Amino acid sequence: MLTLYRPGTGLWHRLPAGPKAAVLMMIVLGVCLLPVSYTSAAIAAAVCVVCYAVPGTGPRELVRQLYITRWILVVTVAGQLLFLGPEEAAANTMRVAAAVVLSGLLALTTPVSELLDALERALGPLALLRIDPQRAALVLAVTLNTLPVLAGLARDVREAQRARGGGQSLRHFAMPFLVLALKHADALGDALTARGVR
Amino acid sequence: MSVLDLENVGVRLGDTDVLHGVTCSLDARTIAVVGENGSGKSTLARLAGGLVTATSGRIRVLGLDPEREASRLRRGVSVVFSNPDAQIIMPTVAEDVAFSLRSEKLPCVEKARRVQAALERFGLVELADRSAHDLSGGQKQLLALCGAFVRRPGLVIADEPTAYLDARNARRIADHLFADAGHRLLLVTHDLELARHCETVVLVRDGTIIATGAPDAIIATYEEALRC
Numbered sequence: 001m002l003t004l005y006r007p008g009t010g011l012w013h014r015l016p017a018g019p020k021a022a023v024l025m026m027i028v029l030g031v032c033l034l035p036v037s038y039t040s041a042a043i044a045a046a047v048c049v050v051c052y053a054v055p056g057t058g059p060r061e062l063v064r065q066l067y068i069t070r071w072i073l074v075v076t077v078a079g080q081l082l083f084l085g086p087e088e089a090a091a092n093t094m095r096v097a098a099a100v101v102l103s104g105l106l107a108l109t110t111p112v113s114e115l116l117d118a119l120e121r122a123l124g125p126l127a128l129l130r131i132d133p134q135r136a137a138l139v140l141a142v143t144l145n146t147l148p149v150l151a152g153l154a155r156d157v158r159e160a161q162r163a164r165g166g167g168q169s170l171r172h173f174a175m176p177f178l179v180l181a182l183k184h185a186d187a188l189g190d191a192l193t194a195r196g197v198r
Numbered sequence: 199m200s201v202l203d204l205e206n207v208g209v210r211l212g213d214t215d216v217l218h219g220v221t222c223s224l225d226a227r228t229i230a231v232v233g234e235n236g237s238g239k240s241t242l243a244r245l246a247g248g249l250v251t252a253t254s255g256r257i258r259v260l261g262l263d264p265e266r267e268a269s270r271l272r273r274g275v276s277v278v279f280s281n282p283d284a285q286i287i288m289p290t291v292a293e294d295v296a297f298s299l300r301s302e303k304l305p306c307v308e309k310a311r312r313v314q315a316a317l318e319r320f321g322l323v324e325l326a327d328r329s330a331h332d333l334s335g336g337q338k339q340l341l342a343l344c345g346a347f348v349r350r351p352g353l354v355i356a357d358e359p360t361a362y363l364d365a366r367n368a369r370r371i372a373d374h375l376f377a378d379a380g381h382r383l384l385l386v387t388h389d390l391e392l393a394r395h396c397e398t399v400v401l402v403r404d405g406t407i408i409a410t411g412a413p414d415a416i417i418a419t420y421e422e423a424l425r426c
Contacts, residue, residue: 005290007327113293134300145289148331152283187284190249194277195287195345196301 005111010056012109017118020110024102027051031098038087041094048098051105061108065101073097116141138197142188153180199261200225201353201382202246207255209241216241217405220255224400224410228376228383230393232420233402240357242402243386247277247355260352273302276346280358282338283331291333291341292317292326298345316348320374336367343374350380357386390417 034040052062080089123133360368
């Protein structure tokens with residue numbers, strides 16, 4: 001489930017979503033603009049540790065976030081080591097790791113509804129282009145929330161295949177999955193309308 | 199004011215006339231719609247909820263024209279479906295309930311107060327920060343109902359809301375639906391015991407309403423038809 005939010009009362013939790021996103025963006029930008037060196041890698045790591053030292057998150061969460069992104073980091077470090085060298089690999093991989101885990105702080109400490117409100121405000125200027133910011137933010141929220149539902153549908157289809165003695169045929173998986181996904185889309189549309197969304 | 203006024207209403211979906219020649223005036227606090235699978239019950243409920251458009255005839259829901267007064271209708275009517283998974287829009291329980299109030303221009307404090315009151319009423323306070331998708335089927339349906347009632351609708355349309363539930367959870371959902379909270383209820387159901395609790399029962403067959411009246415008489419007619 002993409003509910004990354006962890007309830008808490010720490011500094012990151014108390015900051016409003018908009019300013020928090022701006023602060024984290026500045027920190028990420030600062031880390032990414034550091035020169036390529038071992039010192040920069042150490043600074044990036046230190047910044048991450050400090051940001052996660054705030055009550056309500058903690059080093060365990062930092063480790064968890066790094067574990068989640070482990071394959072991205074492995075691929076990054078391998079590619080950099082192969083083509084650039086150890087210092088570049090350390091600095092660039094730390095940049096990627098810092099960007100991911102610091103961005104994660106926003107999702108970890110902000111309820112989706114607040115993110116949605118902040119996004120709506122940020123997308124406000126799009127109204128000049130006749131794009132409804134509320135709708136754009138809603139599309140994002142619904143997309144995020146639909147991913148676990150699609151994963152559940154995929155599991156259901158696979159289980160149904162196994163229950164009827166089917167193999168791992170992609171063709172036999174794709175068709176029922178597509179039908180179920182479209183039916184879910186229909187039902188979700190109805191649910192949105194039923195809850196007052198135009 | 200009638201809950202539902204239909205005059206020779208028809209609904210065509212693709213090549214199929216799902217409803218045809220439907221004429222009725224329903225005015226009761228609780229109305230059950232019964233009928234066989236594919237008879238048009240759900241389409242009738244969706245029509246009342248403004249989710250499908252009539253292809254012919256005249257329709258009024260709570261005195262409102264679903265096409266011309268769609269936004270007023272949406273404010274006054276909440277719909278609950280049988281599959282609770284498809285009704286979850288936001289990731290956590292509290293956020294999903296609060297989502298129902300997004301389109302209402304209420305101060306944040308008032309929104310929070312109403313969400314809290316709804317969570318308390320439906321016994322979901324302790325689950326407020328839980329992932330909505332991780333709830334049990336009964337809890338998800340309670341959440342769907344909570345999301346419907348937080349808007350304080352004049353009419354709640356429930357399309358087989360107890361279909362996927364065990365007896366205990368079905369009872370809880372029914373208790374909330376039938377509680378007098380100032381709303382009217384249009385309930386589509388195969389559960390004839392639930393239908394007996396309603397003031398009026400509507401029997402739908404082959405895309406049209408064939409009988410409307412007191413529960414005992416209509417349910418007896420329906421049971422007789424099922425035996426044939």
